[in-house]
Amino acid sequence: MGQPKIRNMEEFAAVSGISRPTVSKYFNDPDSVRRSTRAKIEAALEKHDYQPNVFAMNQNRRTTKNIGVVVPNLADPFFSEIGRRVELACIDAGYSPIILSSHGSAEMERDNLNSLRSLKPTGVLLAPFGRMSDKDFVRDFDDDFPLVLFDANINDVGQAFVGTDNFQSVDLMVEYLCRSGEPPCFFEMKSPTNPNANKRRQAYIESMERHGHTPRIFQAEGDGWDFEEIGSVQGGRLLSEQAFGTNTVLCSNDRLAIGMLSAAYGLGLRVGHGAGCDMRIAGHDDHPFSRYTCPPLTTIAQDYEAIANRAVSDLFGMLNDETWPESRPETLFEGRLIMRDSA
Amino acid sequence: MGQPKIRNMEEFAAVSGISRPTVSKYFNDPDSVRRSTRAKIEAALEKHDYQPNVFAMNQNRRTTKNIGVVVPNLADPFFSEIGRRVELACIDAGYSPIILSSHGSAEMERDNLNSLRSLKPTGVLLAPFGRMSDKDFVRDFDDDFPLVLFDANINDVGQAFVGTDNFQSVDLMVEYLCRSGEPPCFFEMKSPTNPNANKRRQAYIESMERHGHTPRIFQAEGDGWDFEEIGSVQGGRLLSEQAFGTNTVLCSNDRLAIGMLSAAYGLGLRVGHGAGCDMRIAGHDDHPFSRYTCPPLTTIAQDYEAIANRAVSDLFGMLNDETWPESRPETLFEGRLIMRDSA
DNA sequence: ATTAAAATTTTGCGCGCGTAAATTAAGGCA
């Protein structure tokens, strides 16, 4: 690297023998300058490691290269996983993702969107709280920035939605459970913080009726995000009271199921579909740890990769078209049944 | 809100009847202006929702309000938990934390530090890979920015370190295990990506010798971050071969232990310290899910909260003192023994 | 009331870069 430290684009332009604005063009899009000047610039970059001042760059730009990514709770492995993939997809596309977790609070979801506002993002990918979100606030936000929702939908908010087809996925599970044993009851939280909970309950009811069975739903008290705790304590109480009236429990998500498995173990109940088992427990989401529960959890795998990639490509598609589509496409990926030992 | 949208600080200063630079001072520190002018500004803020342009602000500032936070892998609940607490502590102190995950790659750790460089952070909190980190690179980085390491130490890098005293915590566990049953062997990865692995092995060896036992170490092949998989597959193989030569296994971290518990379950081994149990398994870290394993995992709890708070306060202390301490304080918090059923 | 000292506000300037308009160079065709 050259000794005389380059302090700004002016100086860098000087050493590369090009005018500053042309250098500016280069940094915005290396292909927008003549091949020969590009070579000169890149030669200079070799010896003089310079990089433009981010703040000065973004100050006057019509459009930054920032992409906001907001998820409800990074501490939940589901969101940390999908957030990671979204992040990498943005980087690959040459953008700077800014990941924000709302830490389980709808209020912080607002704060996060407000913070993003001042970063003038080119677009925003939001996994909202769903019912808990401040819908009007998010709606206002999407007037100002291209917005793609993922994981949880809010009607008519954002220019696109990408997620899992809960009706398909829950039906898949219900069908499997009915075919292979007693019809399942459904275990969930009474006031779920979880965005897709309502859809899954509805899907369970419809699916059970379609299969000619009576849906039975058990709702745990409690709020917050400590699903395993709720599944363990309240699910455990229901188990010990033998309240379910069936030997098969479908949990609204894996984290509840993980808690319930732990309670079942504590009660000495043998969970599984093999001979000599007392009951079956199934989940939904294919949580990273559900492979390692005892027994391993039968569940539905959401297609993280596909959801993340589609959300990103929907957004970038919009950005390139300039015009926001009137259609508001909703893409639903199918869940896959992951058969393990618990059900 | 007033109809005529405020476009910049100039206009906002006009409607509030104060000069622009004074308004600027207010936004940098509301207490630095006279009480009466502060009232005027805040009155104007009520009606004219304005907020300064972040990019213009940071462009000329000697020191931004940005704090970089870099962790090895946000998908690991340990780091997502400690990252969350660091983030909140920074916000409370009036700073803007920027959390970056290196996604398990030392190369991306470099990229992340480079990205931070251009954001001119006031300070950086780094949980490095440890042995895997590009030490020279990090060392260079700490010439330019106040840097506090946490979780994993690198000698003489950064101005302070905060973490857990692995020698104390492992000794605590070894002492407990020896007192209550057979002395433990130690299960870890051969080439651990995990930063504290080497310290823990060393601590195990010393502690066993101090207690008059022969240390026995078993190392699993494989790299990457899929610890549960490695614990399950390789730990399971060792279990089925009865290779350990003791009924008690201390795992280098909870995620390995979770995998091994899963394998033990699959093999029909009863894990626990009660009558009729075949073996004991213990971990380290009090991973969020270790309460819900079967049986619940006996482990060492690191004091997340204390580590996060101390790392942040060390950094802010440095920032206020202006002068970086020559001492490079290293703070080690004690681990707590969490006794559950697995050992 | 007078004045010095301290606190606060204002004046004036420049940061590093984006971008529209003006200029120049490159490429195509007869």
Added chain:
DNA sequence: TGCCTTAATTTACGCGCGCAAAATTTTAAT
């Protein structure tokens, strides 16, 4: 070769704000 079109480059200006120094006000002390 000359002319024209188009692409590339340069000129000229301004963005929104931080900050040092100057001007002013307030406070404290006599």
